[in-house]
Amino acid sequence: MPFMLTRSMLLALTTLLALPGLASAQTLITVPNASIVADVSSDGDVVVGSGAGGGFIWRWREDPAPLVIGGNDATAVSDDGLVVVGCITDPIEGAEVAARWTLATGWVSLGFLPNALNCPSKSNAYDVSADGGTVVGLSWDGCSGRGFVWTEATGMQELAVLGSGANRASAISDDGSVIGGFAQGFNRSPVLWYPDQSGIELDITAGGEIYDFNKDGSLALGNWNGSAFFMDTSTLSKTFIGQLNPGWSGIPKAITEASDRVVGFDVNQLALEGWTWSPGGGMKSLASYFSELGAQGVPSIVDVAMAMSDDGSVIVGRYGFFPSKAYIFNAGIDPWQDAGAGLAGVAGVPLMIGSGDLNVGSLATLDTSSAAPSASAWLIIGLTNLSVSFKGGLLVPNPEIILGPFSTDATGALSLSSLWPPSVPTNTETWWQMWIQDTAAVKSFSATNGLLSTTP
Known part of the structure; x- marks a missing residue:
């Protein structure tokens, strides 16, 4: 059963997105x-x-x-x-x-x-x-x-x-x-x-x-x-x-x-x-x-x-x-884009895929696979692309919100989902990445690719 991002987690995200000056330009x-x-x-x-x-x-x-x-x-x-x-x-x-x-x-x-x-x-x-x-x-x-x-x-x-x-x-x-x-x-x-x-x-x-x-x-x-x-x-x-x-x-x-x-x-x-x-x-x-x-x-x-x-x-x-x-x-046809990066662990480079149209009230889902099984994981969220070296890999989002720890299942998969909130302005860009404890990784952490979401 997928973990649900809690209301308090989403409140933290939407509060951040509502700060003055962070809304992106109109369409x-x-x-x-x-x-x-x-x-x-x-x-x-x-x-x-x-x-x-x-x-x-x-x-x-x-x-x-x-x-x-x-x-x-x-x-x-x-x-x-x-x-x-x-x-x-x-x-x-x-x-x-x-x-x-x-x-x-x-x-x-x-x-x-x-x-x-x-x-x-x-x-x-x-x-x-x-x-x-x-x-x-x-x-x-x-x-x-x-x-x-x-x-x-x-x-x-x-x-x-x-x-x-x-x-x-x-x-x-x-x-x-x-x-x-x-x-x-x-x-x-x-x-x-x-x-x-x-x-x-x-x-x-x-x-x-x-x-x-x-x-x-x-x-x-x-x-x-x-x-x-x-x-x-x-x-x-x-x-x-x-x-x-x-x-x-x-x-x-x-x-x-x-x-x-x-x-x-x-x-x-x-x-x-x-x-x-x-x-x-x-x-x-x-x-x-x-x-x-x-x-x-x-x-x-x-x-x-x-x-x-x-x-x-x-x-x-x-x-x-x-x-x-x-x-x-x-036109914002595709709200999710792969931002690359990723850091290999026991099962190779973990993969994160975003889905959902990001319209108000629609279900947004982040699916992680090929991670270490039964391992702690943290979701990093930011409004800008930082892309700096970290733990032997590349930290893609500017870490303005860190959620977790979550836990991957026995196959190394993790799914997070919630309804997209109403207070995210049109064309807001948000960067996402999952970091996972993994003893096989170069510094005991593996990472998924980064994701860029753009609110339509």
Whole structure:
């Protein structure tokens, strides 16, 4: 039979969580001193964009504020959040050029194509592969636009010139297998390129552009004569999803890996309105979608969705004009995340799994397994990730509450459960870890992995 966390234990937790200053931000987060969030890592943890001081990067679940990295802007980020691409002003050329940033190197120019003039830039970076190794964007032949692909090994290479010659590479799949953008025909027309620099025109009479791909490049997102669509890149078969407002142009910007949600925005001259689309629910405004999921302080119009995490739980973009404001929307789809660490004992590294949706009154459970049998155990709870060396392992939570001792059963298992209390604010992050007496462990204590819970 599982142990129950007692009312007094929960009172201690909820009292701690109710202290002034400990509630986390609302579900819709306005990024300080920023005008747009341009991209988000696939896991949703890292965002990049532009604002006062140029580009920024923010590990927003961990760090209290964005890191301003300078340059002119930041347009895309690698999956691990270690590589950012954007633009800087080249001090020698006196013109804007594509650039790549890491913490070790700062901004480094990617150069420009040989015949590029100041138009007014000489090159611009638009996207980067998941590993940060391949960058695509725009450079020039004179002042006629050319798509480019850059790697450290090859430098900047011109992509095949399609249409009448005014080209731009706007997106690359995470695996680097396919590149998308536009070529000029009668107007902008969606096109695809490949790593060998070859390319194809889908229909040079059709207006539009390719804006994004899923991870392996099997699906492309784009606009076709005003309608948002996604397309199988092997068969070129298109699925049209339209636009939110009749007569406007639908611009899709991101798709989940499950292909069950697309986000983007409509444009009509200077007017913009963000939207989300799903196969069952069709298209609805971002303002409605955010409000339905419980976000507070949502503006009447959320202008633009620029990017989305692979699971759809984090959406980023901007809203408002003069000044525009950058936002992060956190849907909080999975309230439990494995924080790693753990210290081996007699049965290996103990495992702790959290379950329950953490809505008020719902059952929340912590299940520990592979611990020493019939041993004393303590649950460590904190509101921040400390991750310091302790007893030969890593103590993950800042130990603000210590509950126990409990006792594992004859199989080394322990289950703790209780109803989730009403006084825990939305988006509160709590860190959990179990430490167990274990004579086989390096200093007579083993430990589970850490867990991070986020209240929806």
